[in-house]
Amino acid sequence: MKTKIWLSSPHMSGNEKKYVNEAFDTNWVAPLGPNVNNFEKELSEYLKISDVAALSSGTAALHLALIILGVAQGDEVICSSFTFSASANPIVYQGAIPIFIDSEEDTWNMDSELLETAIKDRISKGKKPKAIILVHLYGMPAKIDKIFEIANKYEIPIIEDAAEALGSKYKNKACGTFGKLGILSFNGNKIITTSGGGALISDNKEYIEKARFLATQARDNAPHYQHSNIGYNYRMSNIVAGIGRGQLEVLNNRIDARRKNNLFYQNLMSEINGISFLKELNSDFYSNFWLTTIVINQKHSNTTSEKLRLEFEKENIETRPLWKPMHIQPIFEKYPKYLNGVSEKLFQNGLCLPSGSNLTENDKERISEVIIKNLK
Numbered sequence: 001m002k003t004k005i006w007l008s009s010p011h012m013s014g015n016e017k018k019y020v021n022e023a024f025d026t027n028w029v030a031p032l033g034p035n036v037n038n039f040e041k042e043l044s045e046y047l048k049i050s051d052v053a054a055l056s057s058g059t060a061a062l063h064l065a066l067i068i069l070g071v072a073q074g075d076e077v078i079c080s081s082f083t084f085s086a087s088a089n090p091i092v093y094q095g096a097i098p099i100f101i102d103s104e105e106d107t108w109n110m111d112s113e114l115l116e117t118a119i120k121d122r123i124s125k126g127k128k129p130k131a132i133i134l135v136h137l138y139g140m141p142a143k144i145d146k147i148f149e150i151a152n153k154y155e156i157p158i159i160e161d162a163a164e165a166l167g168s169k170y171k172n173k174a175c176g177t178f179g180k181l182g183i184l185s186f187n188g189n190k191i192i193t194t195s196g197g198g199a200l201i202s203d204n205k206e207y208i209e210k211a212r213f214l215a216t217q218a219r220d221n222a223p224h225y226q227h228s229n230i231g232y233n234y235r236m237s238n239i240v241a242g243i244g245r246g247q248l249e250v251l252n253n254r255i256d257a258r259r260k261n262n263l264f265y266q267n268l269m270s271e272i273n274g275i276s277f278l279k280e281l282n283s284d285f286y287s288n289f290w291l292t293t294i295v296i297n298q299k300h301s302n303t304t305s306e307k308l309r310l311e312f313e314k315e316n317i318e319t320r321p322l323w324k325p326m327h328i329q330p331i332f333e334k335y336p337k338y339l340n341g342v343s344e345k346l347f348q349n350g351l352c353l354p355s356g357s358n359l360t361e362n363d364k365e366r367i368s369e370v371i372i373k374n375l376k
């Protein structure tokens with residue numbers, strides 16, 4: 001059996017061990033410690049944002065963002081439908097109601113016209129949405145200007161889900177730093193990983209202080225254990241943050257590698273009919289190309305995304321369909337949704353290709369062979 005080529009696997013730099021060893025050598029194995037503080041500082045410098053709270057996951061970061069914005073039982077929260085379920089689950093943790101918005105054709109992110117339609121409709125039904133969760137999917141920035149213009153007009157705060165978009169930029173400013181709050185993920189398949197972790201980011205230091213407080217069981221300032229709030233155990237540990245510090249040192253390098261993968265695929269398939277790519281619309285958009293994705297137009301192709309996926313599987317190469325939209329997920333289909341058919345069409349015809357920053361030339365050869373054999 002040929003070795004497995006993964007969709008997106010962890011890619012260590014070597015320096016992670018140095019920071020993890022430091023934590024062991026100094027016995028900073030207890031949850032918090034210098035790696036956590038330094039990881040937060042280094043991340044905030046990288047992103048050019050005031051403050052960062054390192055947390056146990058991106059999902060935990062989103063949950064705290066909703067709590068900090070006061071989202072509670074019965075409130076409505078707007079969310080991109082075309083995303084991973086972790087974008088929407090925390091809305092339901094709060095007893096709130098997700099309102100799903102479909103994608104636009106060009107960035108695949110939240111459609112601004114549908115967003116405004118939804119806001120007007122919810123207001124006319126008597127409830128103004130409490131927040132908007134805007135996802136930058138596959139690393140591609142959403143149309144920040146358009147979306148924020150609408151959100152500002154109706155005075156609804158935006159939480160940016162930049163879990164897949166660390167290092168992506170819009171008009172040269174980091175994704176995740178536009179909204180009242182932003183979240184990142186360092187899960188194993190993301191552009192950099194801590195083996196599992198996340199962060200909440202904001203220019204409002206009070207929000208981040210509050211996040212740190214809530215993430216460490218909401219202890220009041222007293223010598224004994226005193227609690228006036230419900231707390232959570234959502235903090236990143238000092239060991240895990242050591243991995244993050246080593247990874248952050250090579251983030252730019254990882255972005256370069258993923259962008260090169262994207263170019264490799266575009267060059268490889270430039271002559272093939274019926275294949276389209278998710279592209280940066282103009283120089284305002286800078287994607288980390290976390291994953292390279294293609295869409296197969298069945299009318300103009302001799303294959304389908306599912307057939308191609310199975311051909312890759314035969315060669316022990318992992319590919320995956322695009323995210324199944326939330327509005328057609330069994331657990332979420334009962335919630336209100338504003339649709340245009342775009343995300344369902346993408347789900348039917350799209351495929352994520354191996355995109356790790358650690359793909360070798362030999363891996364690329366094997367991938368090329370499958371593509372040439374099945375598409376040319």
Ligand SMILES: *Cc1c(COP(=O)(O)O)cnc(C)c1O
Nearest residue numbers: 057058059084086087163185187
């Ligand atoms: C990975 C991911 C998350 C969740 O991050 P975790 O760290 O796995 O909890 C949230 N949103 C999107 C879009 C993601 O891809």
